[in-house]
Amino acid sequence: MxxxxxxxxxxxxxxxxxxxxxxxxxxxxxxxxxxxxxxxxxxxxxxxxxxxxxxxxxxxxxxxSEPPAIVPALFDMPEIIVNLNVGNRRASYLKLRSKIEIADSRDVAHVQAAVPRLQDLFTTYLRELRPEELRGSAGTHRLREELIARANVAARPARVTDVLFVEMLVQ
Known part of the structure; x- marks a missing residue:
């Protein structure tokens, strides 16, 4: 067992x-x-x-061998003083100092050459504005967008990315 x-x-x-x-x-x-x-x-x-x-x-x-990075640049615009469109009322003026932001710093020469055209386009547009259109942040934003569009036309082939307001006085 x-x-x-x-x-x-x-x-x-x-x-x-x-x-x-x-x-x-x-x-x-x-x-x-x-x-x-x-x-x-x-x-x-x-x-x-x-x-x-x-x-x-x-x-x-x-x-x-890669190209250098694109560096934006700021360009000082000459001061612009224009009379605004007020109709039959007392005269009103706008004093504007601005800087233009360029996408590529290598295009500063193109913008420098286009300064007379930029001043003409800016001045022509600003003279048609009424003081009411410049009031508030919405008016300033619309002004900036319009100036950027005109600057891109005048400074081509340079690409303008922004218009910075240094001084804007409505009197």
Whole structure:
């Protein structure tokens, strides 16, 4: 009986050991792909993998050959004094000092050459304004938009991005 009892215990013990080995195999089969995915993600987000695949930053030679960054510039416009359109009422005047923001500082020469045309377009537009049209922030915003549009026409090929008011006096 002792032999029979030992025989009965041994198959159960082998079954438990087999279950442990099968569980380890399943754990390894699940852990290895997860470790590979984790390592790949770590390499990707650290920038090592894109660099190895040629998708990373450009080499120093290519970076030097890029054109210089576009730097905006400000150009001082001459002071403009005009009489406003008031109809039959007492005369009203506008004194305007402004700066023009140019998208690329290399275009300052184009704007400098266009100053007479800019003054003419600005003055012609300003003389048709009524004092009521300049009141409040909405009036100033409309004035700015109109002057930007005229400046872009006059200073072409330079691109004017903004007109900044230094002084605006309505009297």
């Amino acid at each position: 002792s032999g029979g009892a030992a025989a009965a215990v041994e198959p159960g013990a082998e079954g438990a050991e087999g279950a442990k080995k099968g569980g380890r195999k399943k754990l390894i089969l699940l852990a290895v792909p997860l470790l590979l995915i984790g390592a790949g993600a770590g390499l990707w987000f650290s920038g090592i993998l894109p660099g190895m695949l040629g998708m990373g930053a450009k080499p120093a030679e290519e970076a030097v």
